Amino acid sequence: MAGPKNTSKILEQWPWLKGYNSSLFTDDVVAAAIVTILLVPQCLAYALLAGLPPQVGIYASILPLIAYAAFGSSRYMSVGPTAVISLMTAAAIAVLPEETRLVSAAILAVMSGLILIVFGLLRGGFIMNFVSRSVVTAYISGAALLIMISQTKHVLGTQADGTTAFGMIKSLLNSLSTTNIVSLMFGGVCIVLFWLSRQYLSYGLFKLGIRSRRAKLLARIAPIVIIGISIAISYGFELPQKYGLKVIGDIPRGLPMLQVPIPDLDMLQMLWLPALVLALVAFVDNMSTAQTLASRSRDRIDADREMLGMGASNMVAGISGGYPVNGSMSRSAVNYTAGAKTPVSSLIVAAFMTLSALFLTPILKYLPLSTLAALIIAACFSLFDFKSIWRTWKYSAGDGFTALATFIGVLVFGVQWGVLIGVVMAMVLHIRTTLRPNMAIVGRFPGTEHYRDAERFNVETNEFVKTLRIDESLYYANARYLEDKIARLVEDSPKMRDLILMCPAINRIDASALSSLETINSRLKSAGVNLHFSELHTHIKDRLAKTNLIKNLTGEIFFSQKEAMDSLEPEPDWSRFSDHVDIH
């Protein structure tokens, strides 16, 4: 990135700098404070979910916010650890040796960041179009269930592992006998409280006469109160010492070291696919958040620039001791609702998180793991979307089946595979709907030069010279259908000696379709039929000009259908077929 040379360039990149003043700054500070209150427990909980030490979550909430503010395109986006990405990280690094997990999480972040940056620079934002919404919804529901299962061990206070749903459940069941009652009570009460505060608190406060927007914000920061009380009880009654309640424990105080993690070849091999899928999912998820935010403010989101922003965030997350990050829907919404005006809000959150890393960690020491697990589990309730999968199913069985396969894939094979299964199934189903292009044998409308479908109109046809009109572009998936159609036509038309393909609607002929046309040409030749074309678009004609199809074409290319019929109909040249006919 070359340094911008003048003010106008700076303003182009960061238009909100223009007219920035102390009133806007005050708004940003207030929003930042509220986001930070939300972020501190979340980043710890998500690091836990990823199977990483809690400080990794804090580190991932400092530099990435600054990088996004510099390169991203949404004004309200709040970047940092998120539930789904943390779960993907957990799945990716679980297969690696325990002692390398910290560094592999960092490498995963750097790799995903690089992938996003490369795609962004190549203007590859289009790639998100391959992930259909049904797949995303089903994927997130599957991941939410997986996350809830994975957190149950913290609520129970037991040891369990596994990366797929079945593995985790089996391990959980085996560990049931070691359940810690205090942990379970803590967790159970907290799940209920977190859930109630999410569902009903803002409505309750509103009923008590608090203004709607303020009530919403108060409800959003309620978790910190629950967490504070948890810490107080855990510390005051010495629960860890007396009842073996598991708590976060000592978090190293201070700031992360900056260093580029160096992967070995084995790690690269294990991590490239997870990094790719993680980058894809993060980006799709992030774009959907960014667009929702932008629509409220009539802002404009640039997919390619958004890729650069997300890529830069992940890069710096990796080199500052963090792990993969993403735009958080919940925190971004809070940021916007709390009155943030510019990305300065994110810069201030980064500053607050730096202070947290320096001074807050001693207080967090007594925070029970089951409280954090409860926070995650309660958050997952809202990620479930079976209703939408069911609606999808009712609307279109094919899309519903894709969603179901994705959901089950996530649970049975793991998160990455679920997404890949969904993406490939959606492509297969779409291409399946395009396998049979419209085509019709046409004949002349008596007394005109119009050619119409011979099955639907009373038109003049000729059993020696037939015309097949093709109504769609030819590509590999429908080319064989054309071969088959023509093979049938040959079989049903023993007297046919000339076949004209009338192509007014063909915009594209790919290499496979070209090859099919060559095959058709040579098969027709063996059957003693000449192949002609009419009404080809000029750019298609130019493109075909140098191909073997045209070199070996038994017939001709006619500008118009009329010209073709004028040339072929009057007196077909029978003599030239004698060579072939004797085969039969």
Added chain:
Amino acid sequence: MAGPKNTSKILEQWPWLKGYNSSLFTDDVVAAAIVTILLVPQCLAYALLAGLPPQVGIYASILPLIAYAAFGSSRYMSVGPTAVISLMTAAAIAVLPEETRLVSAAILAVMSGLILIVFGLLRGGFIMNFVSRSVVTAYISGAALLIMISQTKHVLGTQADGTTAFGMIKSLLNSLSTTNIVSLMFGGVCIVLFWLSRQYLSYGLFKLGIRSRRAKLLARIAPIVIIGISIAISYGFELPQKYGLKVIGDIPRGLPMLQVPIPDLDMLQMLWLPALVLALVAFVDNMSTAQTLASRSRDRIDADREMLGMGASNMVAGISGGYPVNGSMSRSAVNYTAGAKTPVSSLIVAAFMTLSALFLTPILKYLPLSTLAALIIAACFSLFDFKSIWRTWKYSAGDGFTALATFIGVLVFGVQWGVLIGVVMAMVLHIRTTLRPNMAIVGRFPGTEHYRDAERFNVETNEFVKTLRIDESLYYANARYLEDKIARLVEDSPKMRDLILMCPAINRIDASALSSLETINSRLKSAGVNLHFSELHTHIKDRLAKTNLIKNLTGEIFFSQKEAMDSLEPEPDWSRFSDHVDIH
């Protein structure tokens, strides 16, 4: 399969039975004899290539031919071991323990057979459309190179292994010091002879005055002469004993036992993907052979019935001690050229092969492995098709890139992965070309009720009520483009209060596009814009009726564009926007 109850049913299944007579029978016997001469060395060589004992190749050339004659749809198809399928078998079973390879090859055949039968019964013949020609060509070229590399060890007379190109080459280089000179000489001379007989013999014979068709057949059976001489030299000079020349050795005499191989769970897990890809490749390859044969005879090939035929062949191959089979292009062509008239020819080949299994094996004992390897290598020369890959590249870089990725994938990751990479890349590239559907802001042609593209025509537009005409079906891959387009439109149209989507060309809205429309509706709502539709097809309207989109739609659905403008243009109801506008 219920037994046919009357003659007409039998004739429907086997139309060639009608009028079958002794003259046709004589033709079939002659063709069968020539095919058998070709098949005996080939089936031994291909079993070798698959890493199986030679008799497995013979067993795979008896019952499968009978099964295909009963269920297949091509009259001239000659089924049995083929090079590519043998290589796929080798790759699939190489990862399993040595002692289980025989049974796993049989299981692979049964599984592929079952997959084909299930697909055939479900009328799943369409699946072959997903494998583009560029992918098939590149795949076969890659496989040919891999086969040649894998056979080099037999020519050198050394031990080597590996399933990918790099692995094999590394192992070959390590084994070079143990090269057997006699084996190398045998192999080298045979490669040249086989190749010359393939390339020039028929032309040479024709020049000597032999009729073209007879010359072709003579050239085709030349290999058996070379093989006969090899056996004679190997036996006469006692090369195996004196110089350590590796030969086929004792082949168990007799017929295979019929038994269903029972897989364990591990095997099923290892073999399901290879079986699926093998079924797919076998079917695609086979259909291309069948269609080429059928075009000469104006026959009709039924994809679904062909699947059943191939499936039945593979099933019986598996339960009669064989391994996966496929229709052979080279033997089928010989069968046709040699004058075969009906599938009876294949039944006679099966009978000849039974005799070979009973009486020919002692003669084959001294056949040098390097001669067989030379036969395979010479056959592979003709499978290479770099010219076609290069032509594809020149015609379309995208298709060329897919072909290259497939070729490299076959060599680097193995045969199955190469095909899968190619299939997925082709889908991605195709969908990429459909990402941006045509859409245009339209306005009214002054004084008419025609609406035309506002950028290209001088039409009346309205800054409060805008109309976007969408020219293509909406599905997941282009739905986000619509979201983006509308987001931009909202940004550029601060005064817009109503947006009409005019949909005369939409034939399909999938679940993801529906979801995008819902998102667009709610984003437009936040931005204070109402969303309307006009000119929706009736079937689309019916389908949408019960969805949340229509329930929550801020605007209306109008039958025609005129009706929409009549209703919205005169006096838009400003009052209802006040709620939203205050957000900004």
